[in-house]
Amino acid sequence: MTVSTTPPTSTGVTERQDSASTEKAAPILEARQVSLAYGDNEVVHSVDLTIPERNITAIIGPSGCGKSTLLRAFNRMNDFIPEFRSEGQILYRGDDLYASDIDPVEVRLRIGMVFQKPNPFPKSITKNVSWSPKLNGYKGDIDELVETSLQKAALWDEVKDRLQDSALGLSGGQQQRLCIARALAMEPEVILMDEPCSALDPASTARIEDLLYELRKRYTIVIVTHNMQQAARVSDHTAFFENGNLIEYGETDQVFTRPNQKRTEDYVSGRFG
Amino acid sequence: MSPQAADVPATPPRALGGTRSRHVSERVIEGVLLACAVLGVVTTISIALVLIIESSGFFADVSVWEFLFGTRWAPLIEPRSFGVLPLVCGTFLIVVGSALVAVPIGLASGIYLSEYATPKTRGIVKPTLEILAGIPTIVYGYFALTFITPLIQAVFPSTLVYNAASAAIVVGIMILPMVATICDDAIRAVPASLRHAGHALGSTKLEVTAQVVVPAALSGVIAAFVLAISRAIGETMAVSIAAGNSAKLTLNPLTSIQTMTAYIVQVGLGDAPAGTVEYKTIFAVGVLLFAITLVMNFIANRVLLRFRNRYE
Amino acid sequence: MSWTLKTQGGLARRRRKEKLFRVLCASLTWTAIVLLAVLLFHICRTGIGWLDWQFLTSFPSYDPKDAGLKAALFGTIWLIAMTAAISIPVGVAAAVWLEEYAGDGRFARFLALNIQNLAGVPSIVYGILGLAVFVRALRFGQSLLAGSLTMSLLILPVIIIAAREAIRAVPPSIRQAAFALGATRWQTTRHHVLPSALPGILTGVILAISRAIGETAPLIMVGAVAYVAFVPQGPTDSFSCLPIQIYNWTERPQAAFHELAAAGIIVLLVALLAMNAIAVWIRHRFSKEPR
Numbered sequence: 001m002t003v004s005t006t007p008p009t010s011t012g013v014t015e016r017q018d019s020a021s022t023e024k025a026a027p028i029l030e031a032r033q034v035s036l037a038y039g040d041n042e043v044v045h046s047v048d049l050t051i052p053e054r055n056i057t058a059i060i061g062p063s064g065c066g067k068s069t070l071l072r073a074f075n076r077m078n079d080f081i082p083e084f085r086s087e088g089q090i091l092y093r094g095d096d097l098y099a100s101d102i103d104p105v106e107v108r109l110r111i112g113m114v115f116q117k118p119n120p121f122p123k124s125i126t127k128n129v130s131w132s133p134k135l136n137g138y139k140g141d142i143d144e145l146v147e148t149s150l151q152k153a154a155l156w157d158e159v160k161d162r163l164q165d166s167a168l169g170l171s172g173g174q175q176q177r178l179c180i181a182r183a184l185a186m187e188p189e190v191i192l193m194d195e196p197c198s199a200l201d202p203a204s205t206a207r208i209e210d211l212l213y214e215l216r217k218r219y220t221i222v223i224v225t226h227n228m229q230q231a232a233r234v235s236d237h238t239a240f241f242e243n244g245n246l247i248e249y250g251e252t253d254q255v256f257t258r259p260n261q262k263r264t265e266d267y268v269s270g271r272f273g
Numbered sequence: 274m275s276p277q278a279a280d281v282p283a284t285p286p287r288a289l290g291g292t293r294s295r296h297v298s299e300r301v302i303e304g305v306l307l308a309c310a311v312l313g314v315v316t317t318i319s320i321a322l323v324l325i326i327e328s329s330g331f332f333a334d335v336s337v338w339e340f341l342f343g344t345r346w347a348p349l350i351e352p353r354s355f356g357v358l359p360l361v362c363g364t365f366l367i368v369v370g371s372a373l374v375a376v377p378i379g380l381a382s383g384i385y386l387s388e389y390a391t392p393k394t395r396g397i398v399k400p401t402l403e404i405l406a407g408i409p410t411i412v413y414g415y416f417a418l419t420f421i422t423p424l425i426q427a428v429f430p431s432t433l434v435y436n437a438a439s440a441a442i443v444v445g446i447m448i449l450p451m452v453a454t455i456c457d458d459a460i461r462a463v464p465a466s467l468r469h470a471g472h473a474l475g476s477t478k479l480e481v482t483a484q485v486v487v488p489a490a491l492s493g494v495i496a497a498f499v500l501a502i503s504r505a506i507g508e509t510m511a512v513s514i515a516a517g518n519s520a521k522l523t524l525n526p527l528t529s530i531q532t533m534t535a536y537i538v539q540v541g542l543g544d545a546p547a548g549t550v551e552y553k554t555i556f557a558v559g560v561l562l563f564a565i566t567l568v569m570n571f572i573a574n575r576v577l578l579r580f581r582n583r584y585e
Numbered sequence: 586m587s588w589t590l591k592t593q594g595g596l597a598r599r600r601r602k603e604k605l606f607r608v609l610c611a612s613l614t615w616t617a618i619v620l621l622a623v624l625l626f627h628i629c630r631t632g633i634g635w636l637d638w639q640f641l642t643s644f645p646s647y648d649p650k651d652a653g654l655k656a657a658l659f660g661t662i663w664l665i666a667m668t669a670a671i672s673i674p675v676g677v678a679a680a681v682w683l684e685e686y687a688g689d690g691r692f693a694r695f696l697a698l699n700i701q702n703l704a705g706v707p708s709i710v711y712g713i714l715g716l717a718v719f720v721r722a723l724r725f726g727q728s729l730l731a732g733s734l735t736m737s738l739l740i741l742p743v744i745i746i747a748a749r750e751a752i753r754a755v756p757p758s759i760r761q762a763a764f765a766l767g768a769t770r771w772q773t774t775r776h777h778v779l780p781s782a783l784p785g786i787l788t789g790v791i792l793a794i795s796r797a798i799g800e801t802a803p804l805i806m807v808g809a810v811a812y813v814a815f816v817p818q819g820p821t822d823s824f825s826c827l828p829i830q831i832y833n834w835t836e837r838p839q840a841a842f843h844e845l846a847a848a849g850i851i852v853l854l855v856a857l858l859a860m861n862a863i864a865v866w867i868r869h870r871f872s873k874e875p876r
Contacts, residue, residue: 075765077761077764077765080761080764082688082689103296105767105768105769106767108764108765108766108767109767112765112766113765115758115761115762115765117758119756119758119759119761119762120762121759121762121763121777122759122781131766131776132763132766132767132768135768135772135776136767179762182762182766183765183766186766186767298771299769299770299771302771303682303686303770303771305678306678306679306681306682306686307682307686309674309675309676309678309679309682310678310679310682310683310687310696311696312675312679312741313679313696313699313700313703313741313742313745314695314696314699316703316714316738316741317699317702317703319714319718320706320710320711320714323713323714323717323718324710324713327717377613378613378614378616378617381609381610381613381614382610382613382614382617384610385610385611385613385614386614389607389610389611390614397618398614398617398618401617401618401621402617403861404621405617405620405621407795407796407857407861408624408799408854408857409798409799409800409801409828409853409857410799410801410802411799411801411828411831411832411835411850412624412628412799412831412850412853412854414832414835415628415831415835415843415846415847415850416624416627416628418835419627419631419843419847420623420624420627446617446620446624449617450617453617477596477599477600477602477603478603478607479599479602479603479606479607480599480603482606483606500705503705504705506707507706507707507708507709507710508707509707509708509709509801509802510801510802510828510832513802514832514835514836534707534709534802537709537712537713537806538709538802538805538806541712541716541805541806542805544808547721555713555716556713556717559709559710559713562707562709562710563706563707563710566705566706566707566710567702567705567706570702570705570706571702574701574702574705
C-alpha cells in the first residue's frame with residue numbers, strides 16, 4: 001500500500017491513500033431504508049445498499065424495476081421531477097444527501113453521471129470538457145486538464161488534432177467517451193453510469209468496458225446495466241433488483257455463480273428478464 | 274491490481290454543505306426573470322383597470338342600458354345620443370363581409386394545402402399566405418380605397434367613396450391566411466389512421482376529406498374562424514380609411530359606416546382633453562371592444578387547446 | 586356479364602364531384618395568390634414614380650412635389666430602436682422564467698394564459714392603454730417614450746411566445762448533462778440553453794419587430810403626429826413615423842398625395858421584406874446544425 005502526495009488541485013490539497021481494489025473497501029455511498037416514489041407510485045422499496053469505495057458496483061435487473069431511479073437518487077437528479085419523493089437516507093461519507101442544508105449542486109460536483117444516450121454539448125470538444133471546471137473557478141492550466149481528462153477516457157489519441165471541432169461530429173462511442181472525460185474533468189469521487197453502453201455498438205462497448213477497468217483504480221463507479229454479461233465482466237459487486245426491491249447483493253463472482261436467492265439464480269441464468 | 278505511481282491521484286474528499294455566493298446571485302436572477310414574466314399579468318390588469326375606471330366615469334352620466342341598446346350614436350353633436358348600436362352594427366357588417374371572403378378561401382386553402390398540394394405548390398402558397406398576413410393593415414386600407422372601391426363603383430354606381438363592402442373585402446383578405454394556416458394545421462393533425470379507415474372502405478378522397486377528416490378537425494377549424502373574426506372585430510386602420518366615419522344603423526354594404534375601432538381612432542386624432550365626454554367615450558367603446566375580443570379569443574384558444582390535446 | 590375494376594356507374598359521378606371539389610379548392614387557393622399579386626402590382630404602379638432620393642430626404646409639405654419621408658423614416662428608426670431595447674430583454678427574460686424556472690404549477694399556467702390572451706387583444710386597445718397611462722397619467726406626453734412603451738407592450742406577448750418555443754426546442758439531454766456536472770440552473774440556461782435557442786429567438790424577435798413597424802392605430806392614440814418638420818433628438822420628442830405619414834397622405838383628397846402614399850408604402854414593404862428575409866435566412870442557416 002503506497003501513500004502518495006498529491007500536487008495541488010483546484011480545490012485544496014491533502015493526502016490520500018490508494019487502495020488496491022481487492023482489499024476490503026470502505027463504503028463511500030450508503031442507502032439506508034430508501035424508498036423512492038413518483039407521486040403515489042412507489043418504485044423503490046426500502047433498499048439498504050452500500051457502495052464500496054473505488055470499486056465497480058453493478059445494479060442489474062429486468063427493465064422498469066427502479067434501477068435508474070435509485071441511481072439518480074445518488075446525485076439528486078431526481079429533484080427535477082416534480083412528483084418525486086424519497087424516504088430513508090442516502091449517505092455520502094456519512095452525510096445525508098437529502099438533508100435540508102445540502103446544496104444539490106455541491107452533490108453533483110462530487111458525484112458525476114454519464115447518461116444512457118451520449119449528450120455532449122453542441123460545442124467544441126475542448127469546450128465540452130473545460131466548461132464546468134472553468135465555471136467552478138479552476139485555476140490551473142485548463143488545456144492540461146482537458147488533455148488529462150481525455151487521456152483518462154481513452155479518447156485523447158483520436159481527437160488530439162481536432163480539439164476545436166464540434167463534439168457532434170464524433171461517433172456514438174467517441175461521444176460517450178467524451179461524456180466520460182467531461183465528468184472526469186470535475187474530479188468527482190463517484191461516477192454514476194446509467195446503461196452507458198446500451199446505445200453503442202459492441203466495439204465501442206468493449207472499449208468503454210476496458211476504460212472502466214482502468215478508472216476503477218481512482219474512482220468509485222456505480223453502473224446500471226441490463227446486460228448481465230457486462231456486469232459479470234466488469235464489476236466487483238453486483239446488486240440484483242426486481243420490482244423495486246433489492247433481492248441480493250454481494251461480490252459479483254458469488255452472485256453469478258452461487259446466488260443465495262432463487263430469483264437471482266433464475267435471472268442470471270436467463271430464465272426471465 | 275497494483276496502483277501505478279504515475280497516476281495523478283484523486284481529489285481529496287470534500288465536505289458537503291456550506292453556502293456559496295452563487296446562491297444569492299441565483300436568487301436575484303430568478304427574481305428578475307420572474308418580474309419580467311409577471312409583467313404580462315400586470316399589463317392585462319392595467320388594461321382592464323384603465324378601461325373600467327375611465328369608463329365608469331362615462332357610465333356615471335350615461336346609463337349602461339342607453340349605451341348598449343340605444344340606436345343613435347352622436348356623442349358630439351347636439352342633441353347628444355350615446356347608443357352604441359350603430360358602431361356595433363358597423364363592426365358586424367365588416368365581420369360578416371370579411372367572413373364571406375375569408376372563410377371560403379381560407380378553408381379551401383387549408384384543405385388544399387393539407388390534402389392536395391404537392392410540396393412544390395406548398396412552397397408557393399405558404400409563403401404567399403405568410404406575406405399576406407404580414408402586410409400592415411394600413412396598406413390594405415389604402416388598397417381598399419384606391420383600388421377596390423373604384424371597382425365596386427364600376428359595378429354598383431350608387432356606391433359611396435367610403436363604403437363598408439370595400440373595407441370588408443380587404444379585411445377578409447387580411448384574415449384569410451390565419452384561417453388557412455390554422456385549418457391546415459388542424460387537418461394535418463388528424464391521424465393518418467382515420468383517413469386509411471375511410472379509404473379502406475372504398476370512399477373517394479373528397480368523401481374522406483369532407484366526411485371524415487374535416488369533421489374530425491372541426492373544433493380546430495371552428496377555433497380558426499373564431500380567432501379570425503376576433504381579429505376582424507379589432508381591425509382598425511383598414512376600416513378607418515375605407516369605410517368612413519358615419520355611425521349609422523344599416524345593413525347596406527355600399528354606404529359608409531363607422532366601426533367601434535374607427536370611432537376610437539377618430540377621437541384619438543382629435544386629441545380630446547381629459548375629462549370631456551369625448552375623451553370618456555374612448556373608454557366606454559374600448560371596454561366593449563376589449564370584452565368582446567377577450568371572450569372570443571378565450572373560447573377559441575380553449576377549443577384549440579382541447580383539440581390539440583386530443584390528437585397529440 | 587363483364588366484370589371490371591374501372592370506374593363505372595355511381596362511382597363515376599362521385600369521381601366527377603371529387604374532381605370538381607379539387608378544382609374548386611385549388612382555384613380558391615390561387616385566388617389568394619392572385620389577390621396578393623394584384624395588390625402589390627397596383628401599389629408599385631401607383632407609387633414607383635415618386636420614389637427617388639429627394640423623396641426619402643425631404644420633410645412633409647403641403648405641396649406634393651416637395652413632400653418627403655425624412656421625418657417619418659427617422660421617427661420609425663427611433664421608435665423601433667427604443668421599442669426593441671425595451672421589449673427584447675423583458676420578453677426573453679419572461680420566456681426564460683416560464684420555460685426554465687416555472688414548472689407546471691397553476692401560477693405558471695395562469696401567466697401563460699394571460700400572455701396568450703394579450704396576444705389577441707386588438708392593437709388599438711394597447712393604444713388606449715398607452716394614452717391613459719403613458720401619455721396622461723405618467724405625463725410622458727405625446728413622445729417617443731410613450732410611443733415605444735406602448736409598442737413594447739404590444740409586441741411583448743409575441744416575443745414571449747416565440748422565445749418560449751425556441752427554448753422549448755432545446756433538447757432536455759443538454760440540460761441534464763449540464764446539471765450532472767454541477768451547474769446551477771442559471772449557468773445551464775445562460776451557457777447552453779440560450780445559445781442553442783438563439784436562432785429561434787432571433788427569428789421570433791425580428792418578426793415581432795416587423796409587426797411593430799407597420800402598426801398605426803396605437804400610435805395615433807398616443808399622439809404621433811403626421812406633420813413634423815424635424816427629426817427626433819431624444820426620447821421626449823414628439824415624432825412621426827412611416828405608417829402615420831402614409832395614413833396622413835391617404836386621407837388627403839388629392840390624387841398626388843395618394844401616389845405619395847403608395848411610394849411610402851413601397852418603402853415600408855421593402856423594409857418589411859428585408860426583415861423577413863433576414864429572419865428566414867437565420868432560420869435556414871441555423872437549422873443545418875453542425876453534424
